[in-house]
Amino acid sequence: MKTRVIAIDGPAGAGKSTVAKDLAKKLKFIYLDTGAMYRALTLKALRRRIPLDDQKALVSLLRDTNIEIKSQKDGRLSIILDNEDVTPLIRTNKVTENVSYVAKMPKVRTIMAGLQRKFGKKNNIVVEGRDIGTVVFPNAEKKFYLDADFKERVRRRYKELKEIDKNIIETKIKRDLKERDTKDLTRKVAPLKKAEDAIYLDTTNLTIEEVVQDIIKEING
Ligand code: DC
Secondary structure, rough: OOOOOEEEEEEOOOOHHHHHHHHHHOOOOEEEEEHHHHHHHHHHHHHOOOOOHHHHHHHHHHOOOOEEEEEOOOOOEEEEEEEEEOOOOOOHHHHHHHHHHOOOOHHHHHHHHHHHHHHHHOOOEEEEEEOOHHHHHHOOEEEEEEEEOOOHHHEEEEHHHHOOOOOOHHHHHHHHHHHHHHHHHOOOOOOOOOOOOOOEEEEOOOHHHHHHHHHHHHHHH
16 A cells, blocks of 8 residues: 655644644544654663764664654654653753764665655655655655744744743853754755745744644645
């Protein structure tokens, strides 16, 4: 059976996760959060005190790692790292601050892309990341590039993080997001880039529901 792949890329805070999750539910596809895979590996590397600039060690760690993404009945995802549920742990500041070192390693990316393609061969998926339409699934059925004004992305992140950490300050979020944008856009391997055939959606003034509906319209052609 040929499976179906819907690719969603874009910068942090553009609404990818919420949109992808909701879209997958509506299409009855499986949602694949590729950022969570890089985050899970980063968590394991930090725990083992593996230097994040040591590609060889990271590759060998990844080869010895089992990352599973499980959808719960309520649509939420659980990220299972070697049989341990690490869902909240991969969203901590420590992981967020360090994940780009792991994500910029070419050999790590090659293995991750292989795992993602394998998953896409078995399931109909809505897959979200930075290089999905350009590198991982260049032949995806439909590709979307979600974007939003920087100010709006900061506002969304602030709202999201405020629920986890009441003391979070907006200036720090602004600084972190700017830094992440720069790293995602300028890394040598698979930088964040709109695929030529991706549909560009500016979500600044749209609700999640509106974005999902726009995407569904495009898919149904
Ligand atoms: O989407 P996110 O914030 O969970 O992504 C975490 C990090 O992983 C972020 O620094 C970008 C990187 N990433 C990537 O390089 N390629 C992907 N396909 C997904 C995420």
